[in-house]
Amino acid sequence: MSIVRQEMMLVDGEWTSGGRDEKIEVVNPTSEEVIATVPRGTREDARRALEAAVIAQRKWEETPPIKRASILAKVAQLIREKREELARVLTSEQGKPLFEARLEVDGSAAHFDYFAEFARRIEGDVLPSDNPGQTIMILRLPIGVVAAITPWNFPSAMVARKLAPALITGNSVVLKPSSNTPLSAVELVKIVDQAGVPRGVVNLVTGDGSEVGDELCGNKSTGLITMTGSTEAGQKIMQRASNQLGKLILELGGKAPFIVWRDADIEWALKCAVWARYWNCGQTCISSERMYLDSSIKTKFLAKFVQMSKALRTGDPTSKMTDLGPMVSKKERSTSERFIDLAEREGSKIILHGGRSHLKKGWFLGPTVIEGVSQGSPLVQKEIFGPVVPVLEVETFDQAIDMANDCEYGLASYVFTKDNVNVMKAVQRIKFGETYVNQVGPEQLQGAHTGFRMSGLGAEGSRHGLELYTQLKTCYIDWNDSPSLPYLFPYH
DSSP: OOOOEEOOEEETTEEEOOSSSOEEEEEOTTTOOEEEEEEOOOHHHHHHHHHHHHHHHHHHHHSOHHHHHHHHHHHHHHHHHTHHHHHHHHHHHHOOOHHHHHHHHHHHHHHHHHHHGGGGOOOOEEEEOSSTTEEEEEEEEEOSEEEEEOOSSSTTHHHHHHHHHHHHTTOEEEEEOOSSSOHHHHHHHHHHHHHTOOTTTEEEOOSOIIIIIHHHHHOTTOOEEEEESOHHHHHHHHHHHGGGTOEEEEEOOOOEEEEEOTTSOHHHHHHHHHHHHHGGGGOOTTSEEEEEEETTTHHHHHHHHHHHHHHOOBSOTTSTTOSBOOOSOHHHHHHHHHHHHHHHHHTOEEEEOOOSOSSSSSOOOOOEEEESOOTTSHHHHSOOOSSEEEEEEESSHHHHHHHHHSSSEESEEEEEOOOHHHHHHHHHHOOSSEEEESOOOOOOTTSOEEOEETTEESEESHHHHHHTTEEEEEEEEEOOSSOOOTTSOOOO
């Protein structure tokens, strides 16, 4: 039996167990053992963190951006120095293979490096006035306090993606990580603290969304809520934030179509299809969630895809021999299994049923491939978020686009074709925030990660994402020796 770690929250520069003795248990999805506890924070803990963030933000805003950037660069350096330790913490709480965890930690460091580069590039405008001797200035100011709510599927990278742009633009942050995977957030906040971020600028409150999250989203001190999670959770946050018209950045659900046309590089498309579906055991917002195959290559492509899926090795995520680790929780595995049961009830053909692992413990679920699915089925319309993929056949490229768009989600999409006309059709007509042509993700820092329809609001990454952490302010300046406006006081 391993030793159970006992972690704390960070509020106003102090590590604390919070206002109640109750703890949240963090369970290793491979061993099903409790590996750590974190405080089950209270509404009052969230309020205290917000109050501290309000006070600390004023001085942080006055700190020159280049100084803020040096601290972010230090954070990136420390993350890289602790790469292996952070990756193992990540794998222990989330279950992804260690090689994927290392890549995620690298990405976390890259977020801090990338946004540090904007220290001298937070730009406004200077514009001519309609009146003589006057100037118009549009400034970009910090919003104030940012509430950052992060998910369990990328518990390190999503924290970095929200902290880095918030901090470089002069905001303070109250972070609430997923209760399934809070340890990576705790470790990153320790690094932020060690790097010299002033007291109260970054706060960490662990706890339930119904209490801590609700307070963060409904409190008048919160200027911006940035959240990655389900569409249902995003809708609740919108409703809660509406009382004070809080600004929102929401990255929500996805149902990415994966289109393979007859002229594609088939071997390359197969490799990409395997990665796009099974990366992180299918628990990725931009995962391939439905496959549309040209009828002329469907049989050959599908047979090879099933063969490659079947060859993936499921097991201990710390082993170099493992391709797929467990799902993050028993609940998430059960959700994916319900989709498989639905396919059987609908009469679809399950041509590969991965099932549960031969291992006695762990929330494992192997790759599952289903054909004969109708476009209107929940397997095609609803987010599965597990290693299950429905396959549909299309006769024309236009039909593939229309079926891809026939979904309430609009986050990521994939197209494999060498026909430039089809490429441009995809670029213009597929209504998704991201379209990967002859390649797969993850998304890059300089790209705007955004969604259409029910996949969210705003953007993350790039200058477009950065600007959402700022508030525009327009200043009208009169510098005449004898200022006057001809339209003032027209009455006799």
